[in-house]
Amino acid sequence: MQSQTIAFDAGLLRRYDRPGPRYTSYPTAPQFHADFGEAQLREAVQASNEEPIPRRLSLYVHVPFCFSPCFYCGCNRIITRDLARGEAYLARLHREIALMAPLFDRDREVIQLHFGGGTPNFLTPQQLGDVVDTLRRQFHFADSQDRDISIEIDPRFCEPGWLPELAKIGFNRASLGVQDFDPKVQEAVNRIQSVEETRAVVDAARQAGLRSVNIDLIYGLPGQNLEGFGKTLDIVTEIRPDRLAVYSYAHMPHLFKPQKQIDGALLLDGEAKLALLQLAVEKLTAAGYVYIGMDHFALPDDDLAQAQARGGLHRNFMGYTTHADSDLIGLGVSAISHIGNTFSQNPRDLPSWEVAIDTGKLAVFRGMRMSEDDTLRADLIQSLMCQGRVPVAALERRYGIRFEDYFAHELELLHPLQEDNLVRFAPDSIEVTSHGRLLLRNIAMCFDRYLTPPAADAKPRFSRAI
Ligand code: SF4
Incomplete structure (x- = not known):
């Protein structure tokens, strides 16, 4: 043990x-190669359908758009305020679903659906509902209690009134980006977000009956210090999300261009970062959170903590999960699938993904067979x-x-x-x-x-x- x-x-x-x-x-993804393409993905799906016990499915939908650039960001995202881009993206996403879904046997249950980004709430509840409807029509969604539909939410662009609509669609988990409430840090990373707007979304999620809310924090951001981060941790433990992720900021501007806008003079050295991590571990454990592993904490009655206690915790591209042994289907630009013993990834740039979908192809550009x-x-x-x-x-x-x-x-x-x-x-x-x-x-x-x-x-x- x-x-x-x-x-x-x-x-x-x-x-x-x-x-x-x-x-x-x-x-890991750097091992994927271009010799794994559409034919290999089709073969992998076919083989996975032939398993004696139908393996369940997890779905991941990537929504690449964000309204405003956070300078620490390492995600695949496109900054725009043009809502029409969301419309055009969705039209192709529905087509991609229609290309992928028929390949999978109908007796394979969907046990998990996650919307990540980017900012999934760049799309309206109506648009998100249309995607979920299409997925429900094309796949067989499990009725079971533990079926999850989750979404990453940027509280700055989410009206609390959206939460009941999301709950009606079937969403039962939400993950909110916060990072740090310290105004100086927020300015340094170009993400101004108030406690009030964050709390309003958490409250609305709870009132709407969502089963769990996660909050993401980051330590090691420019200008962070013990006092400011300590206050953030106090506020967050008082809001008391069911889960918390506390990530280390990785400054790698050679890989992530937005980070070039970060003022190097404000970056923390290793000692200062360690002190912030120690503070987070102390405050969160004192507040009753259990350490799950790899940056993640949860309240003891949360499904993740319970699953860990009984040895039923798993990990995939979406992070820790309670769902064992499912095949993962990634939809949208840059999304990764894990079918049987294969990995495959959609193009990371939007035009290449669009061309593939427009020509009726599965949009895989690289992958590997394990x-x-x-x-x-x-x-x-x-x-x-x-x-x-x-x-x-x-x-x-x-x-x-x-x-x-x-x-x-x-x-x-x-x-x-x-x-x-x-x-x-x-x-x-x-x-x-x-x-x-x-x-x-x-x-x-x-x-x-x-x-x-x-x-x-x-x-x-x-x-x-x-
Ligand atoms: S951190 Fe999130 S909201 Fe900010 S730019 Fe990156 S994906 Fe968008």
Whole structure:
């Protein structure tokens, strides 16, 4: 059983603060290649339909538009106030649904639908409702209690009156971007958002009967300090969302152009960032939140915390989820699908996605088929991220391997982490300790076959651990 506490050792965290993937998938997206195209995706869907027990489906819809640019942003988004662009996008999205849906057997239930962005509430409830209606007509939505329909909301552009409409459509979870309420920080990142407008959306979501509300915060933003971030944490714990994500700001302007607008003089050093993280961990745990893993906290009665307690937590491109073993269908520009043992991604630029849809093609531009080794490592990393342990004996049985032979090199890489008390070896497993819980990605990196040490002058492709 993994440790339920988090030990905060600044010296240790400083030493392990290095770039690494977030492992929403393994292998990670840089391994996708152009040889995986439409034909391979069709084959993968066909094979997935032939599974003896129909595998359930998760749907992800990407809405790329935002009204205003946040300077810290690393998402695939297009800044516009032209609502007509949303109309044109939706017309093609409906076409993409019509292209994809018939490929999947009708007995496969949709258990999860998520709208991400960008800003999904760039679209009106009416437009969102039309998309959900089309999906309901084309796919078989599960009736079960645990079926989720969720949406990321930018509270600055959401009228509280929209929430009852979203609830009527079937939305039962919402995730709100906040980042920091400190006015100086908001100015530095070009995202001015009041406590009142945020609280109004949370209240409206609760009154409308949504099952859970998440709030996103970021530490390490320009101009942040303990006092301001402490106030933000106090306000947020008082609003008391069911879930909280506290992400580290990764300043990588060579990858994310909007970040070039951030004043470098306002950026925090590693020490200051660590202090903010420590403050967040202390305040959130004191307020009763449980640490789920990889930046995520939840109230103990939330589905995620409950799922973690009974070993039923999973992780996919949308983050942590309670839904096991479903195939993921990504719709819209840049969206990623995970069907059977394959990954595939739609073009990341709008014109290429549009051309594919307009010519009646599945809009995949790259992907990959996982090898057996990939599947084994994906399984192992999933256990680490969700249960905080490597189930050695179970993996040996499942994959017919002798763990210490198969992973001899990886166990060597893990050795210093064991010495630093991030992991400990139990008879049938490797367990993450309270010191390792904030360093899950460093532990996972030991098992990532594709990670090669970067050249000395290379710019990092991944964000840092802290
Ligand atoms: S952070 Fe969110 S709202 Fe801001 S520009 Fe990026 S996607 Fe849009």
